[in-house]
Amino acid sequence: MVKLCPGLRILELLYCCHLTEITIAQPGLKRNLRRLTVAGTPALSHQVFEEWFRNTLPLLSNVTVLTICSNTLQIVSSLRDAGANAEVANLQSLRELQLLMFELTAPDLGNIFVFLKSYQRPNLRKLVVQLPTNSASPEDFLGLLQEEQPELGLDNLEVEAHQRPELADTVQLGSAAQAGQTT
Incomplete structure (x- = not known):
């Protein structure tokens, strides 16, 4: 296509x-691509995402902005849980990570933590977590955040609040929670 x-x-x-495969084989594209977004692609199978994470993402070290959805995060966790020897992506240039959460359950939060712990991203400055808008009530999120959160090494992260006003003070991740700020 490109x-x-x-x-x-x-x-x-x-x-x-109807997208069933993602292949980035053009050498120039791997070198020049700075922003990649893959979301809302239901025909992509679990296997396609697994292969993409193993074979393609590690080659995109120049990407500065990466946007992925909650379905993709499930794939990352399943690779780690299965003990798969997936090559850890070198996201050295990544400055912004956008996570589009179609739902937010305890496993979804766990998937976020697995992703953040699994991938090298020393220059990450901005983490955007788009929360679902179809939640029955803000209290749905409260129970998810009571567990102790692992250290994620997000010291360089600048935190901005972008959420529904009724959820203010309830959704906190990583170093933002330690600093008393919301994400």
């Missing part, structure tokens, strides 16, 4: 209902 665009810097694959 073979004729080796200098492509931004690739967004959003709501591609």
